[in-house]
Amino acid sequence: MAPQGLQYADADTDASSRASPEDQLRPPRARSPSLSTIAGSMRQKLKALRKKIVQGQTLVPAAEPDGSGNDRSQYLLSSTGLVEPDVMALRFPLLSSRHQGSWDESRIIFNRNRNFLTSSRDKMVSPDRLCTNFQHAIMPRKWPDEELELQREVIKKYEAGVRLWTKEELLAMEDMATGLGGKVCTPLYAGQGEYTVEKEKGYLYKVDFHGYKALAFPLSSRANGTPYSSMTLSKKPAYTHIPTDLDEQEDVFHRWWTIWDTSSIGRHFHACMMRLPFPPYINKIVCIGLGNFVAASADADANANLPTPLQHAILRHAAVLTVADALDRRFGREIRVLAQDPEYTPDCAAVLARRGFAIVGRHGAAGLAEIDDKTFVFAPSPGFCVKEVVADIATPAGMFWGMITTPEEERDRERGKTNGPGVDFGAGVMGYWNPDNTDPDTPRVRLLGNQYGMHPFPYTNLFGDVAIYSLRG
Template identity: 25%
Template sequence: MASRSVFNDASERVFTVQYRAKVADPQMTPDEEREKRAAAYALVQSKYDAGVPFFTKDALRDLARQFQANGGPGGKIAVTGLDGVTVHVPLESGQDYANRPYGDDFACVIAKPLVRYRGIRHLLDKRRIPAGGGVQLYVNSIRETYMPVGVGYSVEVRDAQTNEPVSLLPVAGYDAVKQKLDQTRQSLEASKEFAQIRSTLASVALPSGIGKVVALACSTMAAEINSPERSLAQHALVLLLRDLLSRDGSRPDVEGRGSGPARIQCFAQDPKYLPVDEQVLQENDVAVLDDPGAFLEIDETSVVLSVGPDIPVREIVADIARPAIMIWDKVVEMNQDQTRTDPVTPRVERMIQDYIELPFPPNDKLFGGLAIYVRKSAF
């Protein structure tokens, strides 16, 4: 049976793949800790104000290389912080995860490593969380305050007797997911919403050379977490955008304005994907990438689609590229932004100045409050 990621809370039945490899600080007195923490906050803020990129393709590419080379138990991943100090994070893949939150019949095992992303708000987070014995701990250690990227993991739930991955949620089979995606695609293509998207994109001069669609955090179509209809609709939109912007003659482009290659490439990344998701997407010519592969694909020829991610997608993109088109949560003023996992930050606001904001059809059930951002031709 396909593997699963453990849930934060068994009663909520919500996926989590952001288990965090903690980087601890050395022992110090309370006064030393206050002094060092204040220095860390000041340095991070000064780097941010000076425009130093917190996320770079070189750093992400290096982490991907290390995951491949050192991904087994006993390996270590080298991560360099904003202060220039490199730490070596021991890999925990294959080890038991904490306790057994679902009873003695199920074991939780730490699986493959992932990139742990921390945006500026997370790095400067001064909140404290309760620990055992009433002790209050900061969200980040001092060392982690310097680390926009770190190491996280997916976690598998397994049968305690057979060690086989098991499902704690209903999961649809291949035939059902394939059929649902085909139906969702047909329904969306015939909808007023997609007619509006087509008209909206036809109303502006699109950047030349659009060559790929990159989808981030569209979630699993197979497992019944929250609303699989949202995931199906978002993946259907990926396929329709590809057809709309391609020049292969099989489908109309945006009133003849499509200027990409004969067939636009599609890439998708989400640690929640199950084998069924991957098979269906690959059969629809969508390449499923391991983290951080999708970010490495984003460039000036890309259309980026991301709906309500639990990582700071917009902040990462602001540092690494200026895509041709971005379809994601509408950028609001920072003091109105309540999306903690993918917040609006000063760099996101500056990036958006290079774009024309266009309306996305309102649909809270399937897409939430999105907007379309098209890079200005003069950029």
């Protein structure tokens, strides 16, 4: 049976759905259409839309019947878990965006077992349940005067050019997180005194980052009295390390690397890296937050079936090897590959070391300090404000990360699109919850982006809404 694959999709605006001025001036019909007529018309429109989606493929597809008499193109990342077996998520291009070929957040779910399309906005939850699922409440927060004053100080210092991070501070924080117990003291970005925490013995710690938006416009989940510091510490998982068969784990990695390398998405990514205008002096790749792909010893059986998050983590690391291979072929330079993720298990780090990765920043900060002007940054879905940190410390030669948007595009996305569920407030009032962007675009990030050529990469649920950036000149 052919495996299910990831689809790229396109859609044209249905011209028949736009009424002309003459049509708007015509008097209404004396008789309204029946419900059966309306239902029949909707079925025809949905069928036409579905046909347009199928015809909008841009890469070389492998056709597979869908059971309704039509052929639907599918991309062979079959067993990679990039899509659920009975549901396909289709992404549509931003027709009005200045980024041609980029992909927006609107989502339509097609259930293969039925003959209709349904919007993901049909999924509704109550506000109480939503507050339980998310870490913060929906309603805006009324901040006390002292908190508002600190937030104003953050804005003032940021606009004056005071950096939130330096390489020296990143390395110092990594060292403090590495120690086994003791007190950690770091300067505050706003306010008097220092950020101080007493580490408990027997626990491992990682560095958490708080960027400009998190400090100047904090979420309602932020507790009163939390220090306005760009870096803090939190406990990280501790694994009881029971060594597994590293040869077997390396074979698993190689198998998934082969799936990536022979897939249409992998080939397209390799073609992009071979043709885009990168500076020839790149000598290292720093990849941030790509995820752990070897289950902890307590969940060792999970490696037999390799759940989707582990699959995605392997595929992201395989994509890093594609970057290294392309840069080596083009410029003939030895490319070092550095990887940082505090979630790496010991076995995962060992497998990566066998594949040529150097593990840095085991507590989440030192790897960022490795980024310089000869670095290609690979951070498509880091889970924290990587773009903000990089904008403060370096001007890399190239990046593969979330697409940098203008303030207008950011507002349009927040107003008109949603990744989250619908929220039913009762009395027929509906709202849609937008999950927070963990790697936001700030003024400094946009200034950094202005120095690069931006090359959008088609949306996938492996990387998200990303682009490849190459330094101009």
